[in-house]
Amino acid sequence: MDSGEILQTLGNKYSAEILDATDEPVSAQELSDELGIPIATCYRRIDELTEHNLLELHDNILSDDRRRIKVYRRNVDEVRVDFEDELTVHIEERSEVTNKLDEAWRTLSER
Numbered sequence: 001m002d003s004g005e006i007l008q009t010l011g012n013k014y015s016a017e018i019l020d021a022t023d024e025p026v027s028a029q030e031l032s033d034e035l036g037i038p039i040a041t042c043y044r045r046i047d048e049l050t051e052h053n054l055l056e057l058h059d060n061i062l063s064d065d066r067r068r069i070k071v072y073r074r075n076v077d078e079v080r081v082d083f084e085d086e087l088t089v090h091i092e093e094r095s096e097v098t099n100k101l102d103e104a105w106r107t108l109s110e111r
Helices: 003-011 015-021 028-035 039-051 096-109
Strands: 055-062 068-074 076-082 088-093
Touching: 003 015, 003 039, 003 076, 003 088, 015 028, 015 039, 028 039, 028 068, 039 055, 039 068
Parallel strands: none
Antiparallel strands: 055 068, 076 088
């Protein structure tokens, strides 16, 4: 991944807020409502963040009114920017253990 592109994506209005709010799976509509982001902007930021592998489509859940809703979760635990010698962005992805615990919890909650 190009460090400049990632930094530009992170610098876009609402990107950091979306990443902060997606520790647990959440829909675009919930993000829009919770963070006060216009829904179209929310979808644009989600697309940008998923394109750079900072956010992931976690699941496609069935709502109470039987519609499919995409829920997203951040794919990173930490992002560090270094300007020492050159622009470098260090990304620490969510650990495999965290991902497995989330999967187990989701499976149990569906029962």
